[in-house]
Amino acid sequence: MVSWKTSLLAAAAATAFGATGVRADVEIEYWQYFFEARVKAMDELIARFEAANPGITVKHTHFPYADYRTKVAAAIPAGEGPDVVQLFYGWLNDYVNADLIQPLPADRFAPDRIEADFYPMVQAMKIDGAYWALPTAVRSLALFYNKRLLEAAGIAAPAATLDELVEHAGRISVVDGAGNVSTVGLTTGMTAQDHHWLREVLIRQFGGAPYTEDYRTVTYDSDAGRAAVSWYVALEQEHGVTRAGFMDEPQAAFRAGRAGYHIDGSFRIGALQGERGLDWGVTELPAGPDGSRGNYASYWVNSITSKAEGERLEAAAKFMEYITSDEAMQLWLEVVGELPAKPAAAATSAEHPVYGPFIRGLAYGHATVFADESAQRQVFVDMVNRILLEGASVTDSLAAAAAAEQAVLDRYFGSAN
Amino acid sequence: MTRYSALTVRQKQVVWAWGFLAVPVVFYVVIRFYPTAQAFVLAFMEWNLLGTRRWAGLDNFARLWADPVFWQVFRNTFVYLLLGTPASLVLAFAVAFHLDRVRFMHGAIRALYFLPFMTSAVAMAWVWRWFYQPVPIGLFNNALATLGIPQIRFLNSTTNALPAILAPAIWAGLGFQIIIFMAGLRAIPRSYYEAARIDGLSGWATLTRITIPLLKPTIVFLVVFSSIGFLRIFDQVFNMTTNDPGGPLNASKPMVLMIYQTAFSSFDMGYAAAQTVVLFLVLLAVSLAQLWLMRDRP
Incomplete structure (x- = not known):
């Protein structure tokens, strides 16, 4: 029988080698509140993103909705929080005023392209000519x-x-x-x-x-x-x-x-x-x-926090680009049931028996x-x-x-x- | 520095005493007193949890004074106290007094009374919330409807919501109070009752002349303890009215719930801290007043 000390040693060695073996160059952290389907969808998106971008790992953290805002607010100023964070669209001003988030880099997120691709209501995320946050999905x-x-x-x-x-x-x-x-x-x-x-x-x-x-x-x-x-x-x-x-x-x-x-x-x-x-x-x-x-x-947006700098900022921007891509929106629709934030993103038309009425509603929604x-x-x-x-x-x-x-x-x- | 071995036995005892005391002292200072002091400071500031804190002077208190919701909530809190404490004490005493004389299945009955106290307040609140629903799902209203009596609006009413929420809160605390009362009753020497019986004292006189006066320390403890409990009522109210917390129209909102909403849904931390300071002062005043009123007169 293997003694418990040997197993412990083996486990410790495995962890140490494992950690060095697949050591990532950059690790960024993503935060959202807990809603089972959203967590499942995000885990899948992260897995696909990491496969496509070796060298970047994304740590996914979620907690109950009731504590979400308090924890985010306490963590970011302390330098402990996420690099990419999910917010309700209505909170944007609070976060911008408190310097908790930064504008999305214009090279990857050109305002004129965003305005051409996304539903018009997303323009509420534009402050002083730059976009500060973008949704994956919208709801009506x-x-x-x-x-x-x-x-x-x-x-x-x-x-x-x-x-x-x-x-x-x-x-x-x-x-x-x-x-x-x-x-x-x-x-x-x-x-x-x-x-x-x-x-x-x-x-x-x-x-x-x-x-x-x-x-x-x-x-x-x-x-x-x-x-x-x-x-x-x-x-x-x-x-x-x-x-x-x-x-x-x-x-x-x-x-x-x-x-x-x-x-x-x-x-x-x-x-x-x-x-x-x-x-x-x-x-x-x-x-x-x-x-x-x-x-x-209404919609939830993702944004890059002021904590992300240099390499992490680059990785965070790449991740943001992926989770607001057509592919991510399609997956979000399938897993969470929320509508894509770009009219052309998903293979779901305004004629769809279930999603159709919601998509048509987006055209005249406030x-x-x-x-x-x-x-x-x-x-x-x-x-x-x-x-x-x-x-x-x-x-x-x-x-x-x-x-x-x-x-x-x-x-x-x-x-x- | 003096070596430990050079200390006298007395000094060693002091060192050890403080060594053990240090753990709770540090705990209380860091976990209790420091945040409490912070809350007092915050009461004079404006802070939305995200931005910078700004000194606001007495603005928060002035706003509180002019806020009609605060006065309604203040009144509700005292209704919870003034209905809840006497009702729960009288009920608990009546049950304990009679239970004390019951020999048949004494332990089992006592356990049944104690059971609600061990149940999670959240679970209990949700079950009672379901009891109170209108037909076709509510237990009470279904029973009324079966008997042909018109339905009663329990929670969705500005007059009935508060008593409806208070009832399970009283019921939940009853077990604890019964146990304390029974312990108090057992502590009264039997010889007093024997003497009373020899003197031919009536049952009522025995109760008012012997039992209640000798239970005074128990009563003081329970009055203070349950008053603080009712002044801080939250779980039951919040869980029975989650969709319209403390509603309808603030009819059932206690102070703790208002503080919670101000802090964690409006993120108005300074204003919430000001409310906390007021609640602290109320709790302090009520507790001191009760201790003073029920003190032992020489």
Whole structure:
């Protein structure tokens, strides 16, 4: 029998020789938050990148979303953090102001080429003529529907307009004699995706604009804003086709087959595909009263931190180039289900039955420039709660929401500049 | 420098005592006191975690004073305290008092009461969150609906959310308080009760004249301990209202949750530190007041 000391020695020797045998010239570190499919996709991309670029190794680190921002912020100034880091697009200004990231080298990332290849919303990543970050994938919203429930209600084609949506939802929802809902026509919940739908889609469809162009001034306390909010709360208060908080979360109700329609992002596709017994389809968000379409798009970007210098910077730039390539986008779509950030990148057309509605939505999507996404979401959550739970009027509640959100924006932009 | 062997026995004892004490002292200084001191400094600064820190003077406190959400949260925190502490103490005492007399399956019953205390607060909060859902999934509302009684909005209500969240928090802490009360009851000499019985004292008089006065140290401990617990309530609230933390409309938000959100979703570290300082002062004042009120009068 081999003694434990011998095995230990052998293991130590193996590690030492192994380390010298495949010693890499440069090691760079990549950080992202933990989401199983994203981690899997990135591991695959790293393996392919390392195969194509001997001499560069990429160390992949991920942690729970809840700690992500705190850890990144603490690590980079201490020189401990990543060379390439994943950020939410809305955080870019904070990172640029704090000198945590650097502009992408212009030789590999020419602004005019980026603008020709990527979706226009990516231009939000350009500051002072240089791009600071680029996405691999983008996401947008669409209207999911339960085919069985639609069929049972005698609906041939999914709703294409808001009026059709209300009418269909009325036919689908099931209420018992005591007024208890067992199936909703449409899921609602400001805490899920509805605040994006209301902010960037409904308010515009009712003829308004949520903010000024620079997203620093709230402009939805208007006739259009009141019309949009009135339409939204009428779904529950007047038409009775939905219940806020039904089955705890909108996506849970839809997955359980207890909702006819459900608005959600492209990131939900993966979860729904694994749901047994659920026969679902997806279509574009319904057109507004004036026939216009709208969408909310968002994305995560990758950026090179200020820690990367010299050789590491060169390696980091190469890696960035690879993870924003067509090949990477195709893989990301297959593994994560998120849409390519370049219209021409993936072998998926706007006609695809599942991805198509999302891709078409990107063409007219708006990416809100958030100062503090959770605080701004809370403003919308509270606005609807005041109406539904406390009986406040739409006019008063919307005015209060506009004032509260303007205060959030003022504090942020006032101090950041 | 004096050699160790040249020290007297007394001096050697001192060296060893401090040697052992050094571990917790260093731990407390580095892990507790240093960050606490930092928080006090941070309360007078503006910092978004990424950029540079800027002195802000008393701005954070002025903003706190003018923030209606803070006052609502302040009120909620005291509602948790003023409902939670008496309710949990009375319940725990009633259970302990009767359990003390039960011989049948005494150990098993005591274990059942203690079980919730050992359960993770997060798991418990999610189970209760499910209990409170409306039909068709909520346990309570399904039962009500079966009996033909209208549903109750538990969590999605500005008036019911706080008590609904408080209930499992009380239940979770009950086991611990029962054990402490029972230990206190066992510590009362039997001879007092025998004397009371010989003198023909009624059950109520025995309770109010002997049991409760002699339980005072236990009661003081539990009041302070559970008050601090309810003033710092977080796990239950956060997990039962993750989608709208402390909602709806801040109706169930305690101070610790507001601090958490200010710091880790708005990244307004200075403002969060100012709130922490206020919470510290509240905890200090409440604890001192309780100790003073329940002190032993000569």
